[in-house]
Amino acid sequence: MIGFGILKGLAVTLKRFFQTYLVTNKLGKKHFNSPEGIQSRYDAKTEGIFTIQYPEEKQVLPEEFRFIPFLIYTLNPAGEKEFRCTACGICAKVCPPQCIWIMRKTDPETGKPSPHPAMFTIDIDICMNCGLCAEYCPFDAIKMDHDYELSTLNREKNLYSMEQLGKSIDYYAKIRPDNYRREEEARAAKKQPVTN
């Protein structure tokens, strides 16, 4: 019968239409603006309304999510920032769009290069968020961030200096707990033979 296929198809859309109301009704107020409501929309069983209502609701970021690198620093007892970066330049060499510029510090007494960056700049307009710098950094000094809300009114602000790139180790432990734990364990294991 001509038209039967269309009707069969329309039954699908009709079912979907009612489902949106049924699912929202079942979950009640919890469906929106609540962590469990957002989580329910990630589930393999989810039906009904699918979208996350950004910016009121935000996506749950998985640990490995990557966006724009940052530099890890620790605070020393005097309260000064100590960057882990040794200015070895591997991140600048591996960077596919070449958006990392590093100037190595020179020791003022000897005039020889010292393992610290004097300047570390990333042009985040160029950065393609590939994560290779973080992957190949031998000192766990550069990591990928979770913060994706970076819009500015002025493009010149997108040339990130060391000040803007630096984030504390606690922040890193917060956004990537599993990676942090793994790396700290590896560090501890590396130190062990030396102390013995």
Place this chain on the structure above:
Amino acid sequence: MTDQFTTPISTDVTMDYLSMVAAKETRQGFSGWVIPAEKSLEVFDTLNKKQGYDFLSSVTGVDNFPDPTIEVVYHLFKSTGGGPLVLRVVVDRDDPVVPSLVQLYKGAEFQEREIWDLFGVHFSGHPDLRRILLWEGFDGHPLRKDWKEPFYEEDVKPYKSRWPEGKADLIEKKNPFEDNVQFPQGFTPTNWTATGESALIDEVFVPDDKEALDTDQLIINLGPQHPSTHGVFRMLAATEGEKIVGLKPVVGYLHRNHEKIGERNTFLQNMPYTDRLDYISSMSNNFGYAITVEKLMGIVPPERAEYLRVMMAELTRISSHIMATGFLLNDLGAYFTPSLYSLEERELILDIFEEVSGSRMMCNYFRFGGVVRDVTPEVMKKVHDLVTDRLPRKIDEIDRYLTGNEIVKVRTQGVGVLTDEQAINDSITGPILRASGVPYDIRRADPYSIYERLNFDVITKTHGDVYDRYLVRLEEMRQSLRILDQVLDHIPEGPIMTGKPVYQVRVPAGEAYGRVEGPKGELGFYVVSDGKPNPKRYHVRAPSFINLTGLERMCVGGKIADTVAIVGSIDMVLGEVDR
């Protein structure tokens, strides 16, 4: 397993024939035969008609600068399966002329135009040798090694200005607007009229039948900004009344010379760039590039990595096919309902990619010799839930929703028909080729990774129209689920990487052509290394670009509205077409 890829499988008859007319390639790491330019047509004719090498997969150029030669490299296959037959024609760099193969293999048409555009190799006998990716006023041929872009910094990355004396400045100060273009000598932009445009229109016009009623042809322009073209893609159609009599696609609006960038990059740096080719299926692109360079390096990834790769590639196929199905309906005028239904499923697959690789679309997940990181048990469970429960249900729902729909049938059945012979001759691959009845799937025809061990069917349909392409995609999603089921059952524990991850891989000199069955068709990478950290030549055989060769054949005789359906059924991604 690698041997199977590198040694061309040829019958003795072919070898005997070629040893009479051609010289064996002798360079270390290279294979195939060198044929003299004047004999090229004759050799290809024999190979095509008598030896069964009917499928010209890839044609590309290699500039041997500072040697005064340019090579044109052909990769021939049999449409019944098997490895490549590599042939090359070596010509003088200053005056390169090579006979065109368009008469024998129509699939060479766009690829030869591309080589003319990017290398400046003249193809004698080509019916329409215009620039294809760049505009007609472009200065020079950019893939030649001595061509330099405006604000050229260095031949290869990493650039020396980055470390240890790196001082950053805003890019627009180095590269100011209006100064960032090069013109040929004596060129003034204000006085220039586009000669290419009239050539294009001449090309589209079809000579009138003098016997018939005197009618005028009307040229209709679609695109480059048109909602049905899936990006910046332009078509010029000559119509007689409602009927299309001639049609030419115009591409290149998104051109960024991916291959030049690739030759400046180191081998590893290319990996994230491949994501940007076909941005709907970046995992597949990673796969193709990884196996090509692995072939050159002679390494094989560990078992678990192979399973993870196949898992990602098949998830990509589902997400790409489901989107193609949805957007085909969008083009047919179903507005956004089917495409949003399919986007929902895609979102769930992208969630998995995000958790595994860190990014939803630009995955950058593969490395030479393995993958970046292991998949956690939680993600495995998610994949399991999707594969065993949700996706089969949803694919059935789409089937129920669309397959029997009378409007869909009327709009798609018998539209854009491509016969099997035409499809092979046009070098068309992927679901379009299989919808025309050719059971050619690289996972079976020239197996890579672990596909040999997996059970799945190669889906073929017989009509070769838009409706059959839709059905092939639908069935292929089910086959992908079948593969995923097996992968989830058999995935072993173990390492995910051969050797230690290094950022500067050592690639011995030589060439390799690696290809995978991407969602859009045969995605091939041709990489030539000269032992340095950067590839000497990096070529992408983009399936959607070459599938466009058949567009004219499919559209002529139909209506303008059919063109929109046909373009939807090709399922192209302009990031890959324009490269």
